[in-house]
Amino acid sequence: MRAPYGLNILDNCLTCPVREEHIFCNLSVQAGQRLNDIKSTAVYPKGAMLFIEGQQPRGVFVLCAGKAKLSTSSREGKTIITKLSDAGDVLGLNSVISSRPYEVSAEMMEPGQANFIPRESLLQFLKDHGEVALRVAEQLSRNYYTAYEEIRTLGLATSPSEKFAKLLLSWSTKSTQNDGSSPVKLTLTHEEIAEIIGTTRETVSRLFSEFKKKQLLQLKGSTLLIRNRPALEKIVQS
């Protein structure tokens, strides 16, 4: 089965490769089947907005393939990226449960696919399946936890270099090889990195220069290599 944007469509949750990590999976057979029935699926190009900050929640999106970025903006146009989402993530859950507007916008960073579960259907489903509601609560509390890490870095980590070092470390720990090195494929622009750590494009550019000069990292094409992890950790906790 072929789809737009060169993707293969995943048309059944029960056979989805990211099934294991997914909060709506490993359900009882009938619950899983019912969920599979009420969802619809769609394919999105790069740049597509799944939803926009301030909108009334229509439902949740389950990212099946591709990456998305969640961001919030001020009226003057300043933007911060609060999360990068991968396949398996559930987007918009908080807004649907609390019946408040989406608190962020979700934009596809590459072509991908997402399942959509309408608000009403989900709420009814949760009422019928109390055991799943507790898992939703667990997911929400995890979201809350990461929100607090964001608060800590924004509010406590003072200098841009500290936040930058922190970001680099969080990337590299996710991708550590057995030889200790941890190459990271850079897919973000300096501008986007700046929006993550709450600074400007220019400062990010200068930070890259500075860290390269200090031998903390190395760039091969778009692949980033951490050269001196202890030094980075020292910058973070300083």
Added chain:
Amino acid sequence: MRAPYGLNILDNCLTCPVREEHIFCNLSVQAGQRLNDIKSTAVYPKGAMLFIEGQQPRGVFVLCAGKAKLSTSSREGKTIITKLSDAGDVLGLNSVISSRPYEVSAEMMEPGQANFIPRESLLQFLKDHGEVALRVAEQLSRNYYTAYEEIRTLGLATSPSEKFAKLLLSWSTKSTQNDGSSPVKLTLTHEEIAEIIGTTRETVSRLFSEFKKKQLLQLKGSTLLIRNRPALEKIVQS
């Protein structure tokens, strides 16, 4: 019934005055009764720590009387206050549900009383009462929402004056009288205000001076009066 610190002990949730606002109230009779059985209550002096950031969660606290502040600190001692809690609030819920360490510390700002529900009892209770789990999920998503407002102010509002104005407005809207004025009783020190908006004590002091000179606000003893709300709103959105 008299208690330490000049408080009257509230010994039964079913007759508690803040019952209505409380997520664990308006339950079915048997659920409410069971919850009343598994909770214990205690009275705390000013400065008491209900729990401390990083601890494994022992359970949730339901604030019955008094105010508490939630804060998180960095190793170097910088602290931010993330929330001020009143009677009726449930503290530590996220950590218990997600089984992660408390992400904040909770300190009593004045003498008060709190009910304690042990972790295991609560989780078992939620498993037995799926309908309450959904309400817990709703509460968690509301928490998440306020966390995002915190993220927005920390990450998007650039200048201290902007955050200060924002804080003043949030206080005054909670206490607007029918004549349009909105006196606020100031119970926080400059230091604490600084920890809320992420700046220093000195800057807060200077902001008070500046805003007074600009006729934006007025101080009568410890009562704060907003004199020019539109101007404050303009500072916020600027």
Added chain:
DNA sequence: AATTGCTTGTGATCACCATCACCGGTGCAC
């Protein structure tokens, strides 16, 4: 190859706010 648009590097400048320092006030305990 040329054009266009987006991204990145880097210099110069400057406002802002954290920091340090010090003093006066107020309440509290002894």
Added chain:
DNA sequence: GTGCACCGGTGATGGTGATCACAAGCAATT
């Protein structure tokens, strides 16, 4: 009373990072 701890006001200073400006690199399209 005296001492102590905390709180609030205010000056001086300096570093830091945002901002502006411009050039150069790179990719896609025609």
